[in-house]
Amino acid sequence: MTLLARPLRVALCASLVFAAAPGCGRGASSNDPPLPASHDPKGEDIVVGAVVAAEEKSGGVRLYLVKRVKYLPPPSSDALQMVAFKEKGNDYLHAARLYRQRKLTVAIPTVDVERHRFIERDYRVLAVEELGDEVPKLERDQALGPVKKLVKRPEDIASEYKPGS
Numbered sequence: 001m002t003l004l005a006r007p008l009r010v011a012l013c014a015s016l017v018f019a020a021a022p023g024c025g026r027g028a029s030s031n032d033p034p035l036p037a038s039h040d041p042k043g044e045d046i047v048v049g050a051v052v053a054a055e056e057k058s059g060g061v062r063l064y065l066v067k068r069v070k071y072l073p074p075p076s077s078d079a080l081q082m083v084a085f086k087e088k089g090n091d092y093l094h095a096a097r098l099y100r101q102r103k104l105t106v107a108i109p110t111v112d113v114e115r116h117r118f119i120e121r122d123y124r125v126l127a128v129e130e131l132g133d134e135v136p137k138l139e140r141d142q143a144l145g146p147v148k149k150l151v152k153r154p155e156d157i158a159s160e161y162k163p164g165s
Contacts, residue, residue, distance in 0.1 A: 035092050036124045036157050043119035046080060049131050049151055053095040054123035060088035061095040063104060063126075064111070065144070067135050077116040083138055084108040096126050104144040128152035 039045055046052060050066040068081035086107040089095025098104060130149040138144075 032093060032097065034157075035096055035126070039119075039123055039125060041119070043115045045125045045157075046115065046118065047128060049129045051099055051126045051129060052082070052123050053089065053092055053099070053126055054118070054121045056088065060090060061092055062088050063095055063099055065129070065131075065135065067110075067131060069115075077114040080111075080113050080115055080118055082111045082113070083135070084111045085144070092124050099126050102144055102146065106138050106140055106142045106144070109138050109140060125157055127157065 046066055046069070048066055048069055052064045052066065053061045054064065056062050063085045064082040065085075066080060066082050070079040070081070072078055084107045085104040087098050087104055089098055128151040129147050130151050132145070132148045134145060
């Protein structure tokens with residue numbers, strides 16, 4: 001009887017280990033875009049063309065596209081100019097799926113925020129795109145067009161930032 005109980009315990013322990021592994025048991029699939037586990041604590045990963053997913057105080061994860069960065073000398077903080085999209089993900093993975101499918105509609109064409117204020121939020125940079133001429137001209141309720149060119153792919157960004165880095 002103990003010979004049979006041990007394999008069952010081993011199988012149960014193995015299933016618990018796999019369920020606790022990153023990406024396992026959370027609905028993630030191999031088709032999902034990779035997600036960075038963290039972000040640059042100084043916010044230096046927020047550059048022109050960055051697609052940023054940030055947690056909202058009201059819940060959900062909002063997507064932004066950085067269209068301009070005005071670099072200012074200390075003690076000032078850099079000024080970010082972003083496009084905010086209507087669609088919000090339930091979590092970072094859902095937000096990354098929305099971005100990947102390009103199912104995004106402009107909510108606010110220009111959001112101005114200081115970098116030091118924005119990085120107080122929990123956020124992830126999902127990709128960095130080369131911006132086309134149409135981005136500065138985006139208007140409310142307009143759909144986001146196709147990617148012109150990816151400067152930094154999601155898998156490259158995901159490998160840069162680990163938890164606690």
